[in-house]
Structures are given as structure tokens and as C-alpha cells.
């Protein structure tokens with residue numbers, strides 16, 4: 001199905017039905033939160049009944065966004081439609097199971113290349129910089145309300161998923177949309193960048209210092225890694241989203257192609273974040289461990305002790321580089 005017919009189908013559903021429950025993934029990031037608020041506030045403004053679901057509560061980093069106080073941890077609505085935002089798989093959608101007792105239609109709106117197409121309607125555009133960009137197009141094409149609160153949510157979605165317009169998914173289209181949100185709705189890029197990107201808690205900086213002290217580089221100088229153990233987290237308890245960008249320090253080293261960050265979520269459960277610069281599709285490497293994501297940024301969760309998991313992943317990455325040595329040399333030449 002091409003994307004214009006997916007847009008039409010989705011618009012028809014948004015117009016036809018009245019009760020919507022909207023959700024996004026576990027540990028929601030700026031794109032998830034921004035997409036959720038933009039979609040929810042616009043539908044609400046057009047007279048629909050809407051539940052915006054964040055089971056983990058309002059995230060500290062995004063609590064300045066207008067409408068965030070309208071989000072709930074449970075849905076009391078018997079929805080006709082559930083909208084999944086920014087989730088590559090059905091299992092990522094963080095919505096209490098009882099929401100589905102009313103047998104709602106599932107609409108899947110996403111930009112992950114690994115999206116499994118789990119919805120009855122799938123609006124998946126893998127070259128969109130953010131799910132929020134697709135939400136904007138949808139609202140715009142369908143003639144749904146837009147205002148400064150909705151524009152702020154969309155700006156937050158696209159700015160965070162592009163690393164504030166630095167990553168390779170930043171296109172002319174992304175910048176035009178950002179410019180439009182600023183010009184037409186008076187969004188302040190500096191305010192959003194300050195709240196989301198510049199401000200850190202004292203504890204998160206102390207934790208970063210500990211994590212940076214674990215930084216190591218492989219012998220062949222192609223990949224690097226850092227570790228965050230439970231012990232460190234107990235010393236400096238910070239919100240999940242405050243460690244989200246730590247991985248970038250590993251991949252920022254000159255000459256390094258892949259950066260890895262191992263986080264012990266709890267004993268026996270390790271989250272691995274993957275970043276790459278130009279040649280390695282880390283979503284494929286992460287999928288070896290049951291994860292996924294994008295070519296330049298991916299993640300997976302592995303069961304096992306912290307140091308077992310580190311050994312396993314590092315030897316896998318080492319093998320990958322050995323096997324792909326010649327291909328990479330060709331590309332880099």
C-alpha cells in the first residue's frame with residue numbers, strides 16, 4: 001500500500017469514530033510524547049473523546065509541554081480506535097490490555113524501518129525523521145485543528161528525534177516543517193532546546209562522570225562502549241530519560257564507527273543502546289538480539305548478567321567487523 005492511501009484511510013477513521021485511546025512505547029522519548037500530545041490535543045479540539053495514555057506518568061523532561069496534564073495512566077474509555085505512535089512492534093505499545101476489550105481498530109503510525117505492520121491500518125513512513133512529522137502531515141492533510149500547543153508538541157517530536165537537527169535523518173522537509181511551526185505558531189526553539197537538551201539534573205551529571213570512567217575502545221579502534229551498573233544507579237538515582245543520550249559519548253570518538261551503551265535496568269536485564277556513524281546499520285546488529293530501531297540508532301534488551309551480556313555483544317560486534325572488513329574498506333575508500 002502506498003503512503004497516500006494509508007493517509008486517506010487513517011483520515012477516514014479519525015473522522016468517522018468518536019472514542020480514541022492513544023499510546024506510545026515504553027520509556028517514551030520526545031518523539032513519542034510529542035506525537036501523543038499532538039494527535040490527542042487535535043482530536044480533542046475537533047470534538048472527539050480522547051484518552052492519552054502514559055502508564056509511567058508524566059515524564060520529567062517533557063512536563064513543560066501544554067496538555068501533558070491531560071495524559072492518564074489508565075484508559076476509562078471504551079475506545080473504538082487505538083492509535084499506536086512511534087512503536088515498531090505491537091509489544092512495544094504501552095497500553096493496559098483491558099483497553100482492547102472493546103475490540104477497537106488498531107491504527108499504527110510509525111517511522112521505524114523495522115515496523116511489523118501490526119495495525120488494521122498502518123501509516124508507516126520509514127524516511128520520516130520522526131513519528132511527529134507523520135502526525136503533522138496527517139493532521140494537515142485531514143484538516144484537523146492545529147494550534148500553538150499542538151505545534152509545540154510536533155516541534156519537540158522532530159527536534160528530539162533528529163538530535164536537534166544534527167542527525168542524518170534531518171532533511172529539507174524536516175527543516176521546512178520546523179520553520180513553519182516557528183513562523184505560523186510562534187514556537188520558541190530556544191525554550192524547547194533549553195528544557196529538553198541543555199538542562200540536566202546534578203545527579204545525572206555525577207552519574208555521567210561514573211559512566212564515562214568505564215569508556216573503552218576496541219583494539220581495532222572501530223567500536224567503543226560504556227557501562228551503567230545498578231550500583232551506579234543506586235548511588236545516583238535518575239530518571240530513565242536522563243541516561244538516554246549517554247551512548248552518544250561512545251560514538252562521538254573520532255574514528256569510531258559503532259558506540260555501545262550497556263545499562264543494567266535490573267539485575268539480569270541489560271538494555272543495550274547502539275549508535276553508528278556512516279557505514280553500519282545498527283538496527284540489523286540489534287535485531288540479532290531481538291531488538292531494532294534505525295540504521296544510526298537502535299536498541300535491544302538482553303537477559304543475563306551485566307558482564308556476560310557485555311562479553312557476548314562485544315564478541316558479536318568484533319566478528320561483524322572481521323566479516324565485513326573488506327566491504328567497509330571499499331565504502332570508506
Ligand SMILES: [Mn+2]
Nearest residue numbers: 031086131161
Ligand atoms: Mn521516533
